[in-house]
Amino acid sequence: MRTTARPLAALALPVTAVLVLSGCGGDADAETAAISETEMVTFTWDRNVAGEDEDPRYEETTVEVPKNPEKIVTFDIASLDTIGALGGEVAGAPLESVPDYLQEYLAEDAFNAGTLFEADLVEIEAQQPDLIVVANRSAALYEDLSEIAPTVDLSLRGSYTENLERTATFLGEVLGAEDEAAAALEEIDAGIEEARAATADAGTGLGLMVSGGELSALAPAGADAVGPAVRGGLIYDVFGVEPAVEDVEAATHGEPVSFEFLLETDPDTLWVVDRDAATGEAGTQPAAAVLDNEIVRQTTAAQEDQIVYLDPMAWYIVFGGLDTTQIMIDDVLQIAE
Template sequence: MTRTHPRRHAALALLIVATAALQGCDLQAGESARAAAADHRSPDAASQRITVHHKLGVTEIGKPPRRVVALDMNEVDFLDQLGVPIAGMPKDFVPRYLAKYRDAGEVTDMGAIVQPNLERVHAAKPDLILMTSLQARHYRELSEIAPTIHFDVDYRDSRAQHIEIIKDHLMTLGRVFRKEALARQRIAELDAKVEEARRITRGRPEKALIVLHNNGAFSSFGVRSRYGFIFDALGVKPVSPTLETGLHGQPVSSEFIQQANPDIIYLVDRTAVMEHRPALNAETLGNPLLRQTNAWKNGRVVFADPEAWYITAASVNSVKLIIDDVIKGYRR
């Protein structure tokens, strides 16, 4: 019979106890580490969630979206400003400054701006959809496909805080895509452009009229209209400060324009956009009554960029192009 030495037995017992204690410590340390990691993840995950309040509801977004569908050209312009890839967009009316998306095969055509193809939107498997009031009636259906953000711009009356609304939306998208520094940079550039226009219009006596051309007919836009921000934010003086025209403008005759006799005319050619025709210019606008205005006589009829003014007009790039046109009216 083999006899175990008492000292060796005691040492073995101590080793077993110590090993168990160490294992217990390791397990406890492991549990503590996992708990700490969980505690770290929870607030971090919560802090990464972005809550966006808009006129149609509240939208929550977790990690930065990877597949984005933009249903309005203003939204496409916002994403372009932030360098965010676009999975899908309507391609019926794409301005030239966003043409690279129209021609890109990886960007799915979502149909028409005013009537997007919801089946195509669903098939694109977006994790974020961007829309405006033009698609508002589809908000519920779109929200069932993916988180959907409504851009709260008022196309009927842009006088009230139009530039601020654009900047706020850009900053919201900057938060959503973790591109806040770039969003702030773009906002600073827009602010500088607005201030440039205000420096030029400040103290100037000229009065301007914004006219939309549609197949030979004209509509005017005043201080409470889709172009109200030109008078409010940019400091342009209107021919009639009481003219209220809303989204589509007030139909006016050539005689009205002649009698109003504006010092500056900004002419937006809707026909060129909607029917893909060459835009009007000084040679092709053969209207004898308009030629009798001070604006025409002094070379201050500005044939505005119809894509920036009519297709978009509520995004960074389009507003900067509009400001360029506004400034032209004071430099001729």
């Protein structure tokens, strides 16, 4: 990730002063026009305007949002993370999806805005927010929500670190916390470099998702990947893990893999995400129990005690935000202990 000392060529966030004039009735000699100055932050991004079953089609979209908004609603948990880390708070969110470590960033009277995929439009309109944030899972809500309040789409697309920088810089400006955002990004940048140095000495690796007792191998993401694909490639693309298989997608045919596949590819380290733990799926085995079998015990990763269990909420639900990225860095640095 570029440090904050370098120019952000892909991001233009000019701040303009908007004068709002208001008047009041009374004696003409006593009257004056009250002038209040409200600073606005302009955010421009490429929004996917394609239909649900269509190939992505992007259109440049610009929205002006008020600086220091009193009431923020976000459907993007990663943005809730960053808002809170920069000293702000969120008035409304899909409360059931907010992990414990981010609860403190909710306002005391925070309201439930819906789910990660569906908005409670009536409640949101009643709350009269000043800013609404959507992202990958909730991007389809943009049109409806933008009729209620200024709405920005912070969907993750392409480089994870560039997206994190863009989002933190924008939200830092909105919250009047530009210096805090710059310092946090610098710290994250240093942490990722430390983690990459650790993985450089760790041999090959395989990202593995466990769900319902089945295994899925994770693959590096492409340059134009969005949401889930970026999430799946984090361990390679951000943290520099060398894939145990040259082309993971081709080797797995996009299907769940077997325990024998783990033995056949024999990565030096297994990086495991327990999806069921992240989603709260009932009646399923923990990932550690699923992998506790005779075949897996024969792998190099098991014999060298190099099966790393990643924080499931951070890597599957949130996968973004300042605090969450630090959790990811700490997870990866387990191999250096």
